[in-house]
Amino acid sequence: MTSLENARGVQDIGTPTALLADRSVAVVHEWFSAAGGSENVFLAIADLLPHARRYVLWAEPDVPAAELGLRESWLARTALRRSKALALPVMPLAWRTLANESFDVVVSSSHAFAHTVRLGPPAHTRHLSYVHSPARYIWSPTVDGRGSNPLLGVPRRLLRTVDLRLSRHVHAYAANSLEVRDRIRRYWKRDAVVIHPPVDVDHFATAAGPEQSRDYLLGVGRWIPYKRFDLIIEIAEAAGLPLVIAGSGPEEARLRRAAARVSVPVTFEVRPTRERLRELYQGALALLFPVHEDFGIIPVEAQAAGTPVIGLRSGGLLETVVDGETGFLVPSARPEEHAAAVRRVSEISATRVREHARSFGRDRFAARMNEWVADECR
Template identity: 70%
Template structure:
């Protein structure tokens, strides 16, 4: 197959949104397949996507750089990097990742499918003439390519290392036959940074499970605001607290992360009650969605599975008019999108939540189902591997 970029076709627009059955790529029958992911954490959205890809390709051998200690995922083959102290520091390990992906295994596969948000798309497990390399991209590494909205790479001292890694990223990915992006936002970045086309296949969300809340939960008062996610700087949970205060409504923060102590200090000074739910289980998270007046999501996200989960529960979203929210939230129908990071502007959206119909919010989320993802991924894989 040619290594030149293929013409783009948007799977999300060309297929039925609610297929009735999970399909399996016919072209992979009898072929050896490697499935590749970055590091494997316990609860991340990219890990959920990787699991769904693995479900589609059960014969695939699964490779990761390492898996976190609390990730109880069986059948993952870890790289040699997992046996070093670098597994505990993604930032320190980053410069070595391209080398690790090129020395991952001596085995050669007919098809390689990577799930990439750093360097996994550079993995090479066979020559381009005999191996089809496909890559599903959650984002080109934000701390390398997009330090303007992810501060992890914004230090001026990192400018030169960033440029070096950008060059490596492009040079080591010329063998990739085709890309799929998780959103139009990421599709545009792939074109801008790597000069490649990509189809758009939105991630799978378990919308049926989140929508099927017990009757008691459907009757909840929805008398608090909710923030969900990893407590790290670019997620803007400090702004979430400020929005709740401006709206004069109690807030629940669900998640975990290194900013917990800082956020608790902010919460102590807030003018509204702020409750912390640390690492809530899936059932508890669903209950939190169902009980919330609105999900606050003032973050520039690549796609954002959390806002879709909330909408599946009939819970509107108030967030930034940027990134994935432009695809997952219908402004004025399933939530309100705000151009600024002024808490007062977001609070104004919260006050308008009563204008929205919960059943319409929930119906919109169905478009992002796992069955839809399976059908679109199957079509893409079969198209590229035929």
């Protein structure tokens, strides 16, 4: 379940944007982890522009940067790469001193400050920014608990000012969801088109083997606090069903302790391959996703496998799940309400769930990105 594995599946995402074939192009992203949805989007964008230079702040140690053609900033040679919270105030400077080169077109993949990068004068360089979210650490810390780090309390207002001032040169924005488009309007006072991220629905729709019994609940994602895996465990206990938790992250030890205290079996699948993840989706009764997410690729993957989603009625799930048809959206975080929705999954048609997921396929993303880039760079 890594970006590197997914990257090898996006090479056929679409034809390059022919309009830019004779122009110098750079694509940039924040830090590059081996297990993130935003990294998959960045690689999909880069595959549409194969002649583009690829820049990142730094790549995590388990990422083969050279193989992926990633050029790292000077932050990669400092100790700051080990702490995103400490590196955050320095990121705008890193982007402004990334390289001395000038490009005709820059496409940024931004969830912090990548959209502030300057790789040429605005009169010459066309800058398009695909936004996963305005930096939640500074703009909406209540959405992501990591933004409540006391180290960020003092500089938050300053960083907001810097973020606005250093991004005036961006010519056009695309948002990964209606939720993020609304934040761009609210925080940056700019408009954006909505282009949903690419999901490899074909892979997850392909049968992994004989039809399975669908007798367990599933939670998938990074094991970090705001993903609420502790709540997922509580929901499984309230529903009285076994649970499988797939992913990895710093919360593993705490989650294992929580799992040991409940009365239902909880199995941990650490860093499953894409093939194993497909098996897990296809064998699950439902995916539990009780979290406010900007978009949420995981719920779409689950639906591609015919698996309904039980999630929070907010954020990206309002766009990716049809309440009552491809899953159930619950208005609160109370485990009993989610468990009640689990008991209704027999009302859901797996065929309808799979059909809905196809509207988020990679070909749709490629077509929308090509259209957006062409419109903005004519």
